[in-house]
Amino acid sequence: MPLLRVGGKAYCYKGDVSEELKTAKSALHLLHCTAETVPLESDYGARTLVICTKIAPTPSTYPRKAGMPSKKPL
Numbered sequence: 001m002p003l004l005r006v007g008g009k010a011y012c013y014k015g016d017v018s019e020e021l022k023t024a025k026s027a028l029h030l031l032h033c034t035a036e037t038v039p040l041e042s043d044y045g046a047r048t049l050v051i052c053t054k055i056a057p058t059p060s061t062y063p064r065k066a067g068m069p070s071k072k073p074l
Contacts (some may be wrong), residue, residue, distance in 0.1 A: 001031040001032070001033050001052065001054055001058055001064075002031070002058040002062045002063045004054045004055055005054070005057075006008065006056060006057060007051075007053070007054065007055075008037075008053070008054050008056065009051055009052065009053050009054075010051075010052040011049060011050075011051055012049070012050040012051075012052065013048075013049055014047070014048050014049075014050055015045065015046055015047060015048070016046045017037060017048045017050055018051070021035060021037070027074035028052075029057070030056065030062075030074055031054075031058055031059075031062060031074075032054060032055050032056035032058060032059075033052050033053060033054045033055060034039060034053050034055060035050055035051070035052050035054070036050070036051045036053070037049070037050055038050075038051065
């Protein structure tokens, strides 16, 4: 999200995202973005298109230095 401009969108092709979106709720809030899901039909099982939209500028503390995300996850 720090690399997108306000109003920009990131499209992510994922599998089942129900648990992932629950755990990412605070990260989405901190990075000022929303996530919308679009279920897709696939021969390979459950697939979802996640559309993340940046709604405000990212705080200056992001992106973080290498190693910080593993030490202090969002």
